[in-house]
Amino acid sequence: MRLDINLATRPYEDARQFWLRWGLGVGALAALTLLLLLWTVSEWRHAGRDRQEIARLNAQIKERDDERAQAQAFLDQAANRSTRDQSQFLNGLIQRKAFSWTRVFEDLEQVMPTNLHVVSLRPELDEQGQVELNMKVLGDTREAAVDLVHRMEGSKHFQSAQLVAENQEAQAGVGATVVSIYVPDVTERSGK
Numbered sequence: 001m002r003l004d005i006n007l008a009t010r011p012y013e014d015a016r017q018f019w020l021r022w023g024l025g026v027g028a029l030a031a032l033t034l035l036l037l038l039w040t041v042s043e044w045r046h047a048g049r050d051r052q053e054i055a056r057l058n059a060q061i062k063e064r065d066d067e068r069a070q071a072q073a074f075l076d077q078a079a080n081r082s083t084r085d086q087s088q089f090l091n092g093l094i095q096r097k098a099f100s101w102t103r104v105f106e107d108l109e110q111v112m113p114t115n116l117h118v119v120s121l122r123p124e125l126d127e128q129g130q131v132e133l134n135m136k137v138l139g140d141t142r143e144a145a146v147d148l149v150h151r152m153e154g155s156k157h158f159q160s161a162q163l164v165a166e167n168q169e170a171q172a173g174v175g176a177t178v179v180s181i182y183v184p185d186v187t188e189r190s191g192k
Contacts, residue, residue: 092125099123099131103184111151111158116144119175123182131182133158138175142166145176152180159183 075084108118116139126132137145145163152161161180168174 107157113144113147115140133180133182135178140173142174
């Protein structure tokens with residue numbers, strides 16, 4: 001079989017230049033792929049350690065839940081119900097007694113705008129055992145109550161401050177209801 005090649009129709013191409021350019025590109029991609037593969041294997045091993053740690057912590061949580069369920073079952077027995085109820089009552093009294101009105105007013109003094117004053121303050125325990133303050137405040141303008149909420153948000157003693165209601169008092173100005181979670185400073189309390 002005979003092949004006739006006409007050089008005039010197929011010009012000369014430098015294949016070495018082609019393979020040099022493309023070879024460097026393919027080599028760089030191969031190196032990048034290898035680095036990504038090594039990084040993936042390394043992270044997979046770290047994730048395996050994390051999965052083991054999570055499994056260990058979940059096992060501890062399950063143990064604590066089982067202990068709690070056993071303790072709750074023990075307390076729910078008829079012979080122990082009165083002791084449980086008395087304990088819950090006393091714990092509630094201790095929590096209420098631990099509330100420091102002086103400390104609350106000192107912390108409120110730090111965030112209270114000058115043209116606003118507290119009309120009433122009612123602390124309550126929420127479902128998580130946190131002290132929720134329900135305050136009725138009175139001021140010249142609505143902006144004073146909004147300023148109070150902003151200042152409370154910036155304080156370490158008040159969390160989740162919200163302006164839940166506002167009304168126009170006849171001659172006294174603008175009244176508002178502000179609700180916030182109060183977080184006492186534990187270090188100050190333990191230092192006393």
